[in-house]
Amino acid sequence: MAVKDYIRQRFFPQIWCAGCGHGIVMGGMVRAIEQLGLEKNEVVLVSGIGCSSRVSGYLDFHTMHTLHGRALAFATGVKLGMPHLKVISPMGDGDALAIGGNHLIHAARRNIDITAIIMNNNIYGMTGGQTSPLTPFGKKGSTAVLGVIEQCFDIAELAKGAGATFVARTTTYHVKEMIKMIRDAIAHKGFSLVEVMSQCPTYYGRKNRGGTAVDMMKEFKEGTAPKGSKKLEEQPGFIERGILVNEARPEYVSSYMDLIEEYQNQRDNSA
Amino acid sequence: MGTNIKFIQGNEIFAEAALYAGVQFFAGYPITPSTEIAEILSEELPKRGDKFIQMEDEISSICAIIGASLTGLKAMTATSGPGFSLMQEAIGYAVMTEVPLVVVNVQRGGPSTGMPTSVAQGDVMQARWGTHGDHSIITLTASNLGQAFRMTVEAFNLAETFRTPVILLFDEVLAHMREKVVIPASGEIEVVKRLRTSVPKGTNYHPYLTREDGRLPMSDFGGIHRYNVTGLVHDMWGFPSTDPKVAYDLLHHLVDKLENQAELLARYKTYYTKDAEILLISYGSSTRSALHRIEARRKRGLKIGLLELQTLWPFPRQTVRRECEGRSHILVVEMDMGQICQEVKKAVSEPDRVFLANRIDGNFISPVDILRALNMIQGKGV
Structure with a gap:
């Protein structure tokens, strides 16, 4: 199937601002799904609220646009309800880590086979540029005009600590890498999370003198380095990209199916 | 087969009635005085090949049952006042997206933590108006356990018939008392099945197009028809709309489909x-x-x-x-x-x-x- 066949073209052009990175992430998701050869009816997108959550409306899968922060909770019901489906949650940093932080860590702990694609633009875009739990210390937003005085999360470390079995980080600059990571994440059995650093020139860029979208993407190129690279070794201040966790652990829905089987065996044995 | 008579606790009868009504998915979080419902279903559902999950809170519990209901399963949760408060946003989502589900609220003393093991009926207005915006909702209750059985089955039936969340507003006394109940035989009470669309694969299916009889046939999420579900004001395809006429018609549909049937639902x-x-x-x-x-x-x-x-x-x-x-x-x-x-x-x-x-x-x-x-x-x- 061609990539464009996965898109609901009638809703284009999309609502994102000029220069926004989210369209690149959406493009990456579609290409990853295309490379996996998934049927449109096999895929469910469950998103929350925010700029990133609008991805679900533009793609021709089973799509759910739910409540702010709750995408993974709805997704859990869908996945357990119909285990054969590929359930993917496109999320934002505020959506996934602030209001939805609890669901994120519990989905990771359960190791339920859902893929979270977190578009991290370090700010709340939809509401006009307020700081998020991913706004780095000292950076500005409309609710912290002198700079934020809180520490920010490291999404990958958080997910790892919570028990996610696949964690990766990339940026909108590294599109080929992103496609591969999303592909691997979807194919992974268990909870998988891909953090994609995405530029918000309209709010984050403007408030923090980040320049244009191109300047911000250049920063992604120059300020990050692949896991295990010499560059990263020499410059520990660089942000690490790559598949940071990839391990096998019992997946929730499979374990649940085993539980059903155990009950049925008990019944058969007692009969 | 003889008559099935049980000396049984309220929460046990709610769970038993839900199984009679065909519940296939339960998500919940422990809370007094409703917890026994979750405990019972955590065993009974997997025994039947159906699904139970203990979620991280009441918010995720109701979100999970909405997701599961969309995949075609009869779904429910059970809670009490504080948990019911947490569920309100998602109850509005279920109203807006017209997802059938049942929420049991075993009322206890409030407000806030109140008196967890004492009886009260103070959630009546919350059941009606707890979520924001104009809407309508069905709320049923009962005064003895035989009736509670019937009302629970009725709740599932009405949820499917009207594509709406239904609240079962029980209370601590009912949930924790024990009395004799004649359990209805299979088939004695009608159990309404989900109305699924007859639209074949490849033909346009409209998830929010009302039939002449007022009903909206569903298609299992993940099945043969792809559509969109959103809490935004949406058109008959389920896609967001800011058209004032679409908004007006949707709000009227959501309220009128129940309020116009108030006597039928009485x-x-x-x-x-x-x-x-x-x-x-x-x-x-x-x-x-x-x-x-x-x-x-x-x-x-x-x-x-x-x-x-x-x-x-x-x-x-x-x-x-x-x-x-x-x-x-x-x-x-x-x-x-x-x-x-x-x-x-x-x-x-x-x-x-x-x-x-x-x-x-x-x-x-x-x-x-x-x-x-x-x-x-x-x-x-x-």
């Missing part, structure tokens, strides 16, 4: 009402004391009767108005500060004849409490 019972001069109105476990008092007063020749409401929302206004017509006094018996009493006043032609007998201290309202109120309205002092 479930109630009358006791000794034929010649009654004084009418008691009650619901839930309070009804038990009301009925006890009525039977005692009847023996002394007082013409007194009872209207027991089983449907609380949409409020059965016509029924209440009709039943109150010509009575000298109306006494509403409930364990809150008059939440249904106010609705009764709005429904009747002479609201100054409506009085309240209540109890809000965590103690179960007794026949003596009702006697005191009766004496007062009859001018006999307290």
Whole structure:
């Protein structure tokens, strides 16, 4: 199937601002799904609220646009309800880590086979540029005009600590890498999370003198380095990209199916 | 097969009735006084090949059952006041997206943490208006465990018929008491199956296009028809719209589909009402004391009767108005500060004849409490 066949073209052009990175992430998701050869009816997108959550409306899968922060909770019901489906949650940093932080860590702990694609633009875009739990210390937003005085999360470390079995980080600059990571994440059995650093020139860029979208993407190129690279070794201040966790652990829905089987065996044995 | 008679606890009967109604998915979070429902279903559902999950909170519990219901499963959760408060946003989402589901709220003393192991009926208005925005919702209750069984099955049936969340507003006394229940045989009570679309694969399916009979056939999420579900105002395809006409029509559809059927949805019972001069109105476990008092007063020749409401929302206004017509006094018996009493006043032609007998201290309202109120309205002092 061609990539464009996965898109609901009638809703284009999309609502994102000029220069926004989210369209690149959406493009990456579609290409990853295309490379996996998934049927449109096999895929469910469950998103929350925010700029990133609008991805679900533009793609021709089973799509759910739910409540702010709750995408993974709805997704859990869908996945357990119909285990054969590929359930993917496109999320934002505020959506996934602030209001939805609890669901994120519990989905990771359960190791339920859902893929979270977190578009991290370090700010709340939809509401006009307020700081998020991913706004780095000292950076500005409309609710912290002198700079934020809180520490920010490291999404990958958080997910790892919570028990996610696949964690990766990339940026909108590294599109080929992103496609591969999303592909691997979807194919992974268990909870998988891909953090994609995405530029918000309209709010984050403007408030923090980040320049244009191109300047911000250049920063992604120059300020990050692949896991295990010499560059990263020499410059520990660089942000690490790559598949940071990839391990096998019992997946929730499979374990649940085993539980059903155990009950049925008990019944058969007692009969 | 002989009659299936059980001496059983309220929460056990709610779970048993849900299984009778065909529940296939439960997500919940422990909370007193409803926890036994989750405990029972955590064993019974996997035994049947169905799904149970204990979520991280009540918010995720209701979100999970919405997701599961969309995949075609009959889904429910059970909670009490604080958990019910947390569920309100998602109840609105289920109203907006027209997803069938059942929420059991075993009421306890409130507000806030209140009295977790004491009885109250203070969530009546929250069941109606807890989520934001204009909407309508179905809320049912019961006063004994046999009825609770039937109302639970009814809740699943109405959820499927009207594509709406249905609240089962039980209370601590009902949930924790034990009594004899004749469990209906399989097939004795009708169980409504999900209405699925007959639109074939490859043909446009509209998830929000109402049929001539007012019903909206569903398609299992993840099945042959792809569509969008959103809490935004949406068109018949489920896609967001800001068209004022679409918004107007959707809001009217969501409210009218239930409010216009209020009398059809009215479930109630009358006791000794034929010649009654004084009418008691009650619901839930309070009804038990009301009925006890009525039977005692009847023996002394007082013409007194009872209207027991089983449907609380949409409020059965016509029924209440009709039943109150010509009575000298109306006494509403409930364990809150008059939440249904106010609705009764709005429904009747002479609201100054409506009085309240209540109890809000965590103690179960007794026949003596009702006697005191009766004496007062009859001018006999307290």
